Amino acid sequence: MKQENNEKALLQGLARNDKKAIETIYRENYNMIQVLVINNNGSAEEAKDIFQEAMIVLYEKVRSGTFELTCQIKTYVYSVCRRLWLKRLQQLNRYSQEVAGLEASVPVEEEIEEHEKRNAEFEMMDKAISHLGEPCKSLIEAYYLQKKTMQEIAAGFGYTNADNAKTQKYKCLMRLKKIFFAQYKNGNSDG
């Protein structure tokens, strides 16, 4: 019972992007995944990628609010990693029979599919923002991601007043939205 509460608290922390919670989950599960990946044809670097991806799956899951953990975090992370690694091996044509491991696993197909879709969306956004070039990229990131006010931005970027900064930001935003919605529609019609 105590452990269950502990895990609940950890997940709540994770949803808040709490440093301690992330660190605890990381510390308690990473080595297991590294062993899994290295024992199955992978490197430490790949283990890190896979593990972090699984952490993102878990993060998205707890953020969605509907998540009820029906198994231990460990089992969940292990299952996701195992599945992700199998997929990766297949993509790299390094697939060898099956990923061996003794730990229990739970079905995670749906989550991974959702995650991959979201990942594609975010990567699209990332690319769209990079495509803007400077100063647009920094402006957009400062305003929409770091949530700075237009006054702070004007000062930081050396605009004479907030209105100038607003005009520049508006132009950048229009370009970004154009790229974003073009891709968004494409992405949606594809899938």
Added chain:
Amino acid sequence: MDDIQILNLVERYIRGEMNPDERLHFENLRKSNPEIDQLVVEHTLFLQQMNRFGEWKKFKSSLHDTHLRLAEQGKINSSKLKGKAKIVYLWNRYKRVAAIAAMIAGVTTLTVTALVNFLSPNADNARLQELSRDIQNIKRQQNVQGSEVNNLKNKINQQTIPFKAGGTGFLIDGKGYLVTNAHIIRNSKNIAVINNKGDQFKAVLVKEYFDKDIAVLKIDDENFKTMASIPYSISKTASEVAEPIFILGYPRNDVVYNEGYLSAKTGFNGDTLSCQLGIAANRGNSGGPVFNHDGEVIGILSTKETEAEGVAFAIQSKYIYEIIDDLKKDTVYHTLKLPVKSNVRGLDKKQQVKKLQDYVFMVKGD
């Protein structure tokens, strides 16, 4: 109103930064102007996506920082293993050479030890003696092994485990599940199995049943490849007295064949768990499979009578089903599947043994 102002209004509206009057005014504007309404819908979607994207990026960078921090503090094995992976790769590349060197060294030592063992008297007084083979000789042999093996082993930080107890085990599921005698690996922290080609794999204990003297192991080694189909089946029924049987096992470092017959349906002092065999079994045969002439496993060789030569006892194979049923209660082992059909039926002994021996392993514990 220009576009910049409109967008500003839309953003403030979506974020709920407007005061009630402004809000009412804007909502009226939205109702009367479909373009603005469209902009609100579109921008809400965009901002949502932006926010989630921002959180995603933030979380990714926290993960990255956490990894670096934990690796620096040594709380995860990361940086250390980067180097190790390379060495593991080298080890994999050269292990064949190493294995050949080890085998040559092994055969030499074994011959010497076999001679010594043969000449020294057996001081064991217990009437019923477990067939565990003392692997002191292997320990000694490991010391003699070529410097190449030792160097490679040191490089990958693998301590040489001084294995003491040894016996035989056989696969019951191609994914790497073996059964053997529980007494062989009693109190062992490290378990290894070796196939008839001399390849050693790490194994872990899945569960041991001391009442039946059966243990289930799982090979847990990157070099182990799942074996497609197991050529023998496991008999559910007791065999008939006088039925010819044969065994495969590792009383020494090579797989050894021997034949005999089923002499009684019960074991020592009428023990119903086991059956009695008329066969010459040696130390190290313990845990090995007992086959009938159809290539079905009818038992697990476990003990021998010390006062009479050529009498051994085997645990009846139906108990393998019992323990597998027990294991399957755990969802982890749900996929465990015992081989149901023997495909060596009707072949001659030579062919049968050729096919079967790949699935019989030497089991070592420390």
